[in-house]
Amino acid sequence: CHHCKSRSASAPTDTTKIHYEKFWLYRHCSSVQQRDRQAQKAGQLFSGLLAMNVVFLGSAFISSMIFNKVAITLADVWILLSILKVLCLFWIIYYLLGTSRQPHAVLYRDSHAGAIWIRGSVLLFGSCSILLNVFQIGYSTILVHCKSKVEIVFPSIGILFICTQAYFLWHHSKDCIQVQHNFTRCGLMVTIATNLLLWLLAVTNDTLHMEIESQLREVEQRFAGKAPSSHPHWCNETALCTCPNMTICKVFQKGYILLYPFNTEYCLVCCSVLYVMWKNVGRRISHDHIPNTKPKFKLQGVVFGPLLGTSAVIIGACVFMMYQIQATSLVPSRQVFVIYYSYYIVLLPLMSVGAVTGTIIHALEKKELDTLKNPTRSLDVVLLMGAALGQIGMSYFSIVALVATDPRDLLNSLALSYSVLLIFQNITQNVFVIDGLHRRRTPAGKEEDTKEEQNREAYSQRRVSMLELGQEIRKASLSYIHTYSHLSWKRRVLREISFFLVLCNIILWVMPTFGAHPIFENGMERSFYGYSTWFVIVNFGLPLGVFYRMHSVGGLLEVYVTA
Numbered sequence: 001c002h003h004c005k006s007r008s009a010s011a012p013t014d015t016t017k018i019h020y021e022k023f024w025l026y027r028h029c030s031s032v033q034q035r036d037r038q039a040q041k042a043g044q045l046f047s048g049l050l051a052m053n054v055v056f057l058g059s060a061f062i063s064s065m066i067f068n069k070v071a072i073t074l075a076d077v078w079i080l081l082s083i084l085k086v087l088c089l090f091w092i093i094y095y096l097l098g099t100s101r102q103p104h105a106v107l108y109r110d111s112h113a114g115a116i117w118i119r120g121s122v123l124l125f126g127s128c129s130i131l132l133n134v135f136q137i138g139y140s141t142i143l144v145h146c147k148s149k150v151e152i153v154f155p156s157i158g159i160l161f162i163c164t165q166a167y168f169l170w171h172h173s174k175d176c177i178q179v180q181h182n183f184t185r186c187g188l189m190v191t192i193a194t195n196l197l198l199w200l201l202a203v204t205n206d207t208l209h210m211e212i213e214s215q216l217r218e219v220e221q222r223f224a225g226k227a228p229s230s231h232p233h234w235c236n237e238t239a240l241c242t243c244p245n246m247t248i249c250k251v252f253q254k255g256y257i258l259l260y261p262f263n264t265e266y267c268l269v270c271c272s273v274l275y276v277m278w279k280n281v282g283r284r285i286s287h288d289h290i291p292n293t294k295p296k297f298k299l300q301g302v303v304f305g306p307l308l309g310t311s312a313v314i315i316g317a318c319v320f321m322m323y324q325i326q327a328t329s330l331v332p333s334r335q336v337f338v339i340y341y342s343y344y345i346v347l348l349p350l351m352s353v354g355a356v357t358g359t360i361i362h363a364l365e366k367k368e369l370d371t372l373k374n375p376t377r378s379l380d381v382v383l384l385m386g387a388a389l390g391q392i393g394m395s396y397f398s399i400v401a402l403v404a405t406d407p408r409d410l411l412n413s414l415a416l417s418y419s420v421l422l423i424f425q426n427i428t429q430n431v432f433v434i435d436g437l438h439r440r441r442t443p444a445g446k447e448e449d450t451k452e453e454q455n456r457e458a459y460s461q462r463r464v465s466m467l468e469l470g471q472e473i474r475k476a477s478l479s480y481i482h483t484y485s486h487l488s489w490k491r492r493v494l495r496e497i498s499f500f501l502v503l504c505n506i507i508l509w510v511m512p513t514f515g516a517h518p519i520f521e522n523g524m525e526r527s528f529y530g531y532s533t534w535f536v537i538v539n540f541g542l543p544l545g546v547f548y549r550m551h552s553v554g555g556l557l558e559v560y561v562t563a
Contacts, residue, residue, distance in 0.1 A: 081198060088194050104179070110280050142252070176284070178284075202260070202539065323340050351500075
């Protein structure tokens with residue numbers, strides 16, 4: 001027909017390169033495009049069901065280990081996870097050497113996926129997870145007389161899995177694979193399920209922490225002159241397998257405790273990147289979706305945001321160092337907890353006010369919403385909302401414990417205020433960032449960027465002598481002031497707020513990541529809920545909280561660039 005001829009004429013010349021998806025349920029569809037769409041949905045459904053079954057199986061193993069340690073042991077869970085890791089390793093190697101090298105396998109790459117800060121965090125957390133496994137191998141080797149051989153084999157496979165997966169995500173996170181669709185989807189989903197189970201095990205497995213806690217209590221009781229019979233039941237179980245009086249053993253213990261949160265972070269970040277890759281399987285990106293000019297990060301147009309944010313970072317670093325020195329002693333000072341909570345009580349309201357102000361300015365602006373389909377942005381929104389649940393959940397648990405004990409005590413009242421302010425800050429920041437991510441970039445920014453590039457080219461074409469250096473510095477300063485003064489007040493305030501929140505989230509990411517955990521170390525909630533229960537709550541909420549801060553930095557930088 002005439003319509004079919006005109007459509008084929010308007011099609012690009014490289015349509016033969018496109019591998020349309022096929023599925024036996026939809027082989028009778030009249031249109032190739034319709035059959036492709038239905039096959040894509042079916043592939044996503046079946047791979048999702050596969051991942052769901054793997055997660056349920058692993059969760060059943062881990063739950064059985066928690067509630068019935070005789071029938072299902074930790075070694076059984078490690079064997080299951082090792083099998084899953086080996087399967088994932090085989091699939092990743094096959095993807096690297098086979099699938100991605102096929103003709104026309106990667107015709108499109110998603111420019112929004114695999115941002116440099118995401119891939120950098122995969123490398124950072126992956127390196128820390130490798131060190132964690134090295135410390136675990138060293139610790140188990142020293143105590144090999146009372147440890148299972150599986151405790152050495154499992155982290156060894158873990159090191160190989162982390163290295164291979166990090167390489168895979170660094171080089172292929174932007175791929176929109178066009179061949180072997182269903183096999184690739186299933187491989188990605190099994191890898192996501194494996195990372196989720198590793199995260200779940202890290203959240204619930206407190207075996208080594210209990211061993212170290214029992215040894216610390218033993219030392220305290222020796223100082224107090226008490227008999228060892230006062231140990232709790234789990235201390236008696238681990239007393240036969242205690243670390244000998246060796247410096248290297250203490251180093252392995254301390255390193256394990258310090259690096260433990262990084263492993264959970266690594267699993268969460270990998271899941272988010274793998275999910276975007278799964279959504280991009282078979283995706284064909286039109287030219288309208290590919291940005292002609294990528295917005296660049298420039299510091300021009302901000303003054304007060306960097307000043308306030310740098311002040312918050314410097315003060316936070318001082319508080320963090322003071323906390324680390326005091327809290328690691330046998331008897332932590334009460335004063336250091338007061339200083340720590342006071343810092344948060346001052347900073348969190350400032351961040352909340354900034355986020356509310358930014359949201360109001362977004363409402364006053366007349367910028368159109370970006371409605372183009374973007375899997376990366378959709379995932380960003382889901383991750384921001386989901387990761388915030390970690391800190392919000394821990395805060396509510398703390399509120400209940402503090403109100404039920406003694407809210408009039410100074411430290412309890414500070415911790416209570418901290419929890420309430422943290423909930424409000426998370427909510428207000430989420431609203432501001434999500435609203436900003438859906439705003440289109442201001443066209444005026446393009447004109448300014450073009451002028452700046454022309455000026456830079458003009459400056460580079462002529463040689464600057466020593467005598468002209470002072471004039472060039474003066475011109476650069478005047479150019480900065482000119483840019484700052486010519487920005488509209490709305491854009492200027494948005495940039496100031498975004499940059500301030502970026503620096504604040506960085507310091508709030510650094511402090512809990514590198515060992516400042518007053519919510520666990522002050523002992524108030526731990527004594528209320530019990531050690532094991534509070535351990536699970538903190539290990540569930542704390543990595544999500546750290547991931548939230550890290551993810552917020554990426555979202556706020558995008559809001560800053562598009563302002």
